[in-house]
Amino acid sequence: MGDHVFLKVSPMKGVMCFGKQGKMSPRYIAPFEILAKVGQVAYRLALPLALAETHNVFHISMLRKYVSNPSRVLSYESLELRQYLSYDEKPERIMERGFKELRTKKIPLVKVLWKNSSE
Numbered sequence: 001m002g003d004h005v006f007l008k009v010s011p012m013k014g015v016m017c018f019g020k021q022g023k024m025s026p027r028y029i030a031p032f033e034i035l036a037k038v039g040q041v042a043y044r045l046a047l048p049l050a051l052a053e054t055h056n057v058f059h060i061s062m063l064r065k066y067v068s069n070p071s072r073v074l075s076y077e078s079l080e081l082r083q084y085l086s087y088d089e090k091p092e093r094i095m096e097r098g099f100k101e102l103r104t105k106k107i108p109l110v111k112v113l114w115k116n117s118s119e
Helices: none
Strands: 004-008 028-038 042-046 057-059 063-065 091-101 106-114
Touching: 004 042
Parallel strands: none
Antiparallel strands: 004 028, 004 063, 028 042, 042 057, 091 106
16 A cells, blocks of 8 residues: 556557557556555555546556656756747757768758757
8 A cells, every 4th residue: 555556558449548549549557556455456546536437446467566766757947938838949059960871962960959958
């Protein structure tokens, strides 16, 4: 109890869709807290209100342990967003120059470091 697990979402017909469909659909959805163990191989999860219609007891084969790893947490800088959720992207410096050679021509390539991005 108290641990967090990912919930497996089966990509089968008739199963609820969680966002995207097809190849890009998620296999597991965000970590949920385990509330109680029900029987030998079933657990009750704390589901959000968006999944209120789903039964909250799942077989252990539908769960994957969530291991918190601080090194995988992405840091981000706040952006100044405009009214229509867009922002200015300004180049900071050119990092590399090169050419891609095709059969009959050369294409110049430039690698740019942008102001709001990390290397």
